[in-house]
Structure formats: structure tokens, C-alpha cells
Amino acid sequence: MKAVVVENLKYRYPSTERLALSGVSFEVEQGEFIGIIGKNLAGKSTLCEALVGLVPHFYKGAYGGRVVVDDVEVLSSSVSELARHIGIVFQNPFTQITAAKLTVYEEVAFGLENLGFQREEMVKRIDYVLKLLGLYAYKDRNPFELSGGQMQRLAIASIIAMKPSIIVLDEPTSQLDPLGSEEVFKAVQSLSKEGITIIMVEQKMEKIAQYADKIILMHEGHLVDFGTPEEVFSRPDLESYGVEPPVFTSIAKKLGIKDNNTGLYPVTLEQMRRLMIGEPHRS
Amino acid sequence: MARALSLYVEADTFVQKLDPMVKLLYILVAILIPFVILPFRWVGAAFIVLSCLALLYARVFARVVPLLGFSFLILISIVIIQGLFMPGNKTPAINILGLTFYKEGLLYALTLCIRVLDVLLAFALLVLTTRPSDLIQSLVKRGLSPRFGYVLSSALQVIPQMMSQVGSIMDAQRSRGLETEGNLWTRLKAFLPLIGPVVMSSLLETRERAMALEVRGFSASGKKTFLYERESSTLDRVLQWTLIVVLILSIAARFVLV
Amino acid sequence: MNKKSMWSFSFSTPVLVLIPVAVGINYVGKLFAQLLKLPLWLDSIGTVIASMLSGPIVGAISGAINNIIYGLTMDPISFVYALTSVAIGLTVGIMAYRGRISNLWRAVVVGLVVALVAAVVSTPLNVIFWGGQTGNVWGDALYAYLIAHGVPVWLSSFLDELVVDLPDKVATVIIAFLIFVSLPKRLVQMYEGEEALEKLD
Numbered sequence: 135m136k137a138v139v140v141e142n143l144k145y146r147y148p149s150t151e152r153l154a155l156s157g158v159s160f161e162v163e164q165g166e167f168i169g170i171i172g173k174n175l176a177g178k179s180t181l182c183e184a185l186v187g188l189v190p191h192f193y194k195g196a197y198g199g200r201v202v203v204d205d206v207e208v209l210s211s212s213v214s215e216l217a218r219h220i221g222i223v224f225q226n227p228f229t230q231i232t233a234a235k236l237t238v239y240e241e242v243a244f245g246l247e248n249l250g251f252q253r254e255e256m257v258k259r260i261d262y263v264l265k266l267l268g269l270y271a272y273k274d275r276n277p278f279e280l281s282g283g284q285m286q287r288l289a290i291a292s293i294i295a296m297k298p299s300i301i302v303l304d305e306p307t308s309q310l311d312p313l314g315s316e317e318v319f320k321a322v323q324s325l326s327k328e329g330i331t332i333i334m335v336e337q338k339m340e341k342i343a344q345y346a347d348k349i350i351l352m353h354e355g356h357l358v359d360f361g362t363p364e365e366v367f368s369r370p371d372l373e374s375y376g377v378e379p380p381v382f383t384s385i386a387k388k389l390g391i392k393d394n395n396t397g398l399y400p401v402t403l404e405q406m407r408r409l410m411i412g413e414p415h416r417s
Numbered sequence: 418m419a420r421a422l423s424l425y426v427e428a429d430t431f432v433q434k435l436d437p438m439v440k441l442l443y444i445l446v447a448i449l450i451p452f453v454i455l456p457f458r459w460v461g462a463a464f465i466v467l468s469c470l471a472l473l474y475a476r477v478f479a480r481v482v483p484l485l486g487f488s489f490l491i492l493i494s495i496v497i498i499q500g501l502f503m504p505g506n507k508t509p510a511i512n513i514l515g516l517t518f519y520k521e522g523l524l525y526a527l528t529l530c531i532r533v534l535d536v537l538l539a540f541a542l543l544v545l546t547t548r549p550s551d552l553i554q555s556l557v558k559r560g561l562s563p564r565f566g567y568v569l570s571s572a573l574q575v576i577p578q579m580m581s582q583v584g585s586i587m588d589a590q591r592s593r594g595l596e597t598e599g600n601l602w603t604r605l606k607a608f609l610p611l612i613g614p615v616v617m618s619s620l621l622e623t624r625e626r627a628m629a630l631e632v633r634g635f636s637a638s639g640k641k642t643f644l645y646e647r648e649s650s651t652l653d654r655v656l657q658w659t660l661i662v663v664l665i666l667s668i669a670a671r672f673v674l675v
Numbered sequence: 676m677n678k679k680s681m682w683s684f685s686f687s688t689p690v691l692v693l694i695p696v697a698v699g700i701n702y703v704g705k706l707f708a709q710l711l712k713l714p715l716w717l718d719s720i721g722t723v724i725a726s727m728l729s730g731p732i733v734g735a736i737s738g739a740i741n742n743i744i745y746g747l748t749m750d751p752i753s754f755v756y757a758l759t760s761v762a763i764g765l766t767v768g769i770m771a772y773r774g775r776i777s778n779l780w781r782a783v784v785v786g787l788v789v790a791l792v793a794a795v796v797s798t799p800l801n802v803i804f805w806g807g808q809t810g811n812v813w814g815d816a817l818y819a820y821l822i823a824h825g826v827p828v829w830l831s832s833f834l835d836e837l838v839v840d841l842p843d844k845v846a847t848v849i850i851a852f853l854i855f856v857s858l859p860k861r862l863v864q865m866y867e868g869e870e871a872l873e874k875l876d
Binding site: 422423424484487488490491494495498499501502503504525526529532533536537540541544549552564565567568569571572573575576578579580582583587597601604605607608609611612613615616617619620621622623624626627630631635636 | 687689692699700702703704706707708710713717720721724740744746749750751752754803804805806808818825827854857858865
């Protein structure tokens with residue numbers, strides 16, 4: 135079973151004229167790490183919202199095509215039902231705190247209480263995710279007292295406590311300082327190691343190149359490319375889509391360092407180093 | 418960070434541990450009987466004494482004083498105004514500074530004071546000895562929509578959050594040249610540029626929070642569960658039935674007397 | 676586009692998140708009024724904005740919860756005056772929902788009606804608890820003067836309350852109106868209610 139299947143997805147927000155998404159199609163296998171890149175208003179956030187059902191159920195508007203997540207069709211389901219299969223973390227750590235709970239521990243329980251889990255199961259899951267995200271020491275703190283990075287990790291913990299097999303992250307580090315960003319990337323990496331399918335919108339290309347198995351390039355509502363980081367970042371027309379490749383790729387492009395078998399440029403420091411030494415390209 | 422709204426005082430007495438619904442029932446009884454069923458001054462006074470005893474036992478009596486503070490000044494002005502001016506004042510009672518206070522007015526003021534204190538102390542008992550989250554959870558378990566339980570719970574933190582922005586907004590606007598002192602018109606004009614940003618940013622955040630709630634299963638159908646449950650104790654049941662019996666007896670007494 | 680009846684009882688998640696914020700706006704308004712030493716309460720601006728955004732029921736609930744929270748955390752007598760807050764929410768909702776307040780003058784009219792309604796609802800409460808007084812110095816001075824001159828208690832109390840409410844509620848509705856018209860359209864739509872989902876080919 136594929137984790138995500140998107141077929142010819144089209145969407146227009148209410149009271150707007152242009153399509154936010156025009157005929158997007160792709161598939162994601164379980165356990166994959168997918169990065170989504172593109173300039174502002176390319177449709178990246180809309181695509182994330184469409185995977186979890188906020189598009190169309192929260193916004194209404196005009197919807198066409200099909201999205202199937204974990205074998206559940208988004209259009210005929212609901213955001214709450216989909217929450218058992220797919221979770222999402224947004225940019226702003228502050229507004230993801232429910233404000234209804236006084237401790238980190240209870241905050242994580244919020245989603246589990248809504249979905250009707252039994253107490254013993256709740257405790258197991260909360261303990262597990264808090265330890266996984268390094269928040270167990272803060273379990274009795276008020277969520278609003280945490281730092282930005284900690285709050286974002288709390289958001290992630292609250293989502294994965296509901297045990298979705300897929301998690302979407304829409305620029306989760308854009309409002310964090312470098313330390314907080316690093317905490318979040320490490321957390322996402324450990325989730326990926328657990329086998330959770332990751333779909334992440336990111337502006338930090340070096341990070342995406344490092345972690346992603348595949349990259350989706352969005353532009354004005356269209357899916358322009360869907361391939362490995364090497365394939366996507368090696369595109370000569372990348373800049374016309376408002377995207378800069380990772381710094382190593384830019385350098386490699388200027389110096390003409392590429393893998394002669396595939397014709398692709400390196401996307402990480404490690405790859406570039408190997409190419410310069412003369413080792414064969416390894417993904 | 419701004420503290421969540423709560424007057425709860427922690428102490429290891431049975432009052433704190435009591436089911437919040439029993440305390441709510443007490444408030445209902447403390448209002449119905451002295452106000453409606455047996456409207457005599459001594460009945461109200463009896464409830465006042467009862468509430469005070471409970472507050473003392475629960476070790477929260479000291480915190481009652483600030484709660485009373487709001488009403489205290491009004492009560493004094495009531496004593497003065499009713500004592501001097503109540504229509505129907507006939508019998509002079511005391512003379513202070515050349516002003517005559519009348520018995521009818523003073524007795525009426527006493528009735529009002531007893532009523533206010535009765536209500537205040539009964540509520541104080543609930544509010545000082547109950548965690549807001551426990552009270553809300555009690556209500557949800559007995560049928561309040563969990564979505565409304567959320568509204569109440571989140572209000573207790575959202576409100577102090579918004580209030581804590583007030584200081585920095587005033588500083589920021591002042592540094593941009595906003596005049597906040599001077600004549601009435603100047604100060605009135607300053608109101609909108611001060612409250613505007615707070616309202617705007619808070620409302621914009623509500624969209625994000627609403628989406629975050631949705632993806633946490635907020636609108637899920639089916640029964641919600643609770644991380645922390647409390648069991649009903651024998652004392653809860655005993656007190657609950659005692660209050661109900663008292664209420665019934667007072668209604669019976671009313672029919673006997675009238 | 677389907678328009679919900681103003682009396683519908685379905686509460687979408689954005690509306691539920693709005694209510695605590697409306698109460699917060701009430702609190703913040705009151706605080707700014709105190710800091711600026713204004714002779715007005717300005718403690719219902721949030722309730723009025725909620726009514727303008729989501730109709731009379733949501734406005735009434737915002738008002739009720741405002742008093743419940745205030746009663747639970749500051750002054751228990753507030754609980755009883757929830758009736759007044761509910762009345763304000765209902766009034767504004769009925770008169771103002773969905774942009775029926777089109778200009779400033781209409782806002783003034785709504786403010787006057789709200790002041791009247793608030794005074795009418797508060798007066799019986801004031802008489803029962805405070806013998807007719809309101810706790811406002813000027814209003815109570817007027818009250819004392821009136822009953823000393825033989826004016827019936829109910830009327831004196833009503834005038835006491837009205838003198839306090841007229842400037843306050845008119846100012847409140849005007850301020851709420853000015854804020855409301857500067858809100859981005861997408862935000863207002865979020866609270867408006869059910870749109871139908873359209874199909875795209």
C-alpha cells in the first residue's frame with residue numbers, strides 16, 4: 135500500500151480566482167522522506183493542507199481530483215478521522231499549543247483524549263513520544279514556558295502520539311533560531327528512522343538535500359518536478375522557479391564537478407568530496 | 418509567561434477533594450433558600466456562617482478578603498444611601514454629623530449586605546478550593562459539550578496571554594509618538610491604536626489555532642476519554658444528598674409557614 | 676453560497692476559538708481604559724466584535740463566558756451579570772450580523788439600543804443586589820438624588836444605569852465597528868459560516 139496517492143489534484147480557495155493547485159499528481163511509498171520546495175505562493179502549503187484534509191474540509195472552496203492517504207480517501211473522510219493516519223506540524227509553534235492544558239504531559243494527551251484512547255494506552259504513548267523528542271524532563275512544565283524549539287518539538291510529539299504513519303511538516307523551522315532548528319531536524323530524522331513517512335516543506339536546501347529521498351518542486355500550483363535531490367537540484371532552470379540549489383551544488387555547477395555517469399551534480403558536501411577524490415557516485 | 422487564571426489554593430482538606438458538583442449544588446442551595454424559599458435575614462446569615470466555617474477549615478479564608486474587596490465599597494455606600502434616602506424611611510435610628518439614618522433603610526441595607534455576602538462566600542468556597550480544570554472536567558463528564566469545555570479551559574490561559582501584551586504595546590506605541598496623557602480627548606484617541614494591534618493579531622492567530630485543533634481530532638465523533646479521572650467518594654454522595662434533603666425541607670417549611 | 680440563519684447552533688472550530696479571544700479583548704479593553712484613565716468601562720468590545728462576526732448566539736455565549744470567567748477568578752457577583760452580557764451579545768448580533776452596520780451613524784444607533792437594553796436588563800439585578808445602585812460614583816450620586824426626591828426606586832435605578840451605559844456602550848460599538856471594518860475579508864469569512872464545497876472537473 136502506498137502511503138500517499140495524489141491524482142490530478144486541483145483546488146481553489148473560496149472567493150479567489152486562480153487555482154492554488156492545478157492538476158498535481160504523485161505517489162509516496164511508505165517510509166520515504168519527501169521534501170517540497172518552491173518559491174512563495176507556489177502551492178506548497180496548500181498541498182500540505184490537501185494531504186491532511188484541511189483542504190477542502192476546513193476551507194471549503196472548489197476541489198477536484200483525488201487524494202488517498204493510508205488507503206483513506208481525503209474527500210470522503212474528515213480531518214479528525216485522517217488524524218489517525220496523517221499528522222501535520224505548522225510553522226508557528228505558539229499557535230499549535232491548545233492553551234487548554236497546563237502541563238506538557240496533558241498537552242500531548244489532548245489529541246488522544248479526542249480520539250477516545252484508553253488511559254493506559256495514553257500513558258504509554260505520551261511517555262514514548264516525550265522521551266523520543268527529548269521532552270520528558272519538561273513533562274510538568276506549562277507549554278507556554280518552553281523555548282521555540284521545545285514548543286515545536288512538543289507540537290511534533292502531540293501529533294505523533296496519535297500514531298499517524300505519515301507526518302507532514304510545513305516549514306517547521308522558519309520561526310526558530312538555529313539551535314531550535316537543529317533540534318527539530320534531529321527530531322524529524324529520528325522519526326524517519328522509526329519508519330514514519332515524512333513530507334516536509336523546507337527553505338533550507340542543504341537540509342533537504344541531506345535528508346530527502348525525493349523532492350517535489352512546486353511552481354504556481356503545478357508540480358514541476360519529482361525526483362531525487364540530485365536530479366532536481368541539477369536542473370539548469372532551477373532559478374527560473376525561484377529556487378536556489380544547496381550551496382555545494384552551486385559551487386559544483388560553477389566548477390563543473392559532476393558525476394560523469396549520471397550527469398548530475400552533488401547536493402551535499404560529502405558527495406562533492408567524493409566526486410573530487412574520484413570515488414564513484416553513491417546516493 | 419502569564420499565569421493561567423485561577424484562584425485555587427492548594428491544601429490537604431476534604432473540601433479541596435470534594436466533587437466540584439457538590440460545591441455547585443451548595444451555591445444553588447445557598448442562593449435559592451435565602452433569596453427565594455425562606456427569605457429571612459437569619460437564613461442568609463446562617464449560610465454565611467456555614468460558608469465561613471467551610472472556608473476556614475479549607476484554610477482559604479485569608480484569600481476571601483480580596484474577593485470581597487470589590488463589593489465592600491458598594492456595600493458601604495448602600496448602607497449610607499439607603500439609610501439616608503430610602504423611600505419609606507420613617508423611624509430615625511442614628512444621627513451622624515447632622516445626618517439622620519433611618520431604621521427601615523438600615524435594615525434594608527442589612528438585608529442586601531447579607532444577600533451579597535451569602536452569594537460571595539458560597540462562590541468563594543467553590544472558586545478557592547477547586548481547580549478550574551477539575552470543575553470543567555466535571556461539567557464535561559455530566560454532559561457539557563467537550564468543545565465548550567475547551568472554550569472555558571483555553572480562556573483561562575488565552576486571557577492572561579493577551580493581557581500580558583498590554584505593557585509592551587503601550588511602550589511600542591508611545592515610542593512611536595502616541596500621546597497617552599493629557600486631556601480626555603487625547604486619551605480617548607489613544608485607545609484605538611492601542612487595542613487595534615492586540616485585536617488584529619489575536620484574531621489572525623485564531624485561524625492557525627483552529628487548524629491545529631482540527632488536526633488533533635478536535636471534531637472527532639465518538640466518546641472522548643480523560644487522562645486523569647476522579648472517583649466519586651462516599652463523602653461526595655453524603656453531602657450531595659444532605660443538600661438535596663435540606664432543600665426539600667426548606668420548601669416544606671415554606672408551605673408550613675405561609 | 677449558502678448563508679446560515681443567524682440563529683443556527685452549529686459551532687465550527689474557528690468560532691469556538693474566537694470565543695476566548697473575544698473575552699480576552701473584553702479584558703484588554705478594560706485594562707487599556709483603566710491605564711488611560713478613561714471614564715468608561717469599555718469591557719464589552721470583544722463581545723460586540725464576536726457578535727458582528729458570528730451572530731447573536733456566539734455573541735451571547737462570549738458575553739456569558741466573559742462573566743463566568745470573571746466571576747470564577749475575580750468577583751463572583753459577575754456571574755449574575757452574565758445576563759446583561761448575554762443581552763448585549765444578542766442585541767448586537769441581531770442588529771449587526773453580516774454587515775448590517777454599514778456606516779458610523781448606524782453604529783451609533785446600535786450603541787444607543789445596546790445601552791438601553793443593557794440598562795433594562797441590569798436594573799432588576801441592581802435592585803435585587805445593590806438596592807438599585809450600580810457602583811459607579813456619578814450614577815449612584817444621581818440615584819441618591821432621585822430617591823431623595825421621591826422618584827420611584829426602579830426608575831431611579833434605571834436612570835443610574837443608563838447614565839453609565841450610554842456613553843460606554845456607544846463608544847464600545849463605535850470602536851468595535853472601526854476594528855471590524857478593517858479586518859481582512861478572508862478572516863471575516865472564516866467565521867461567517869458554511870460555504871458549500873464546489874466540485875472542480
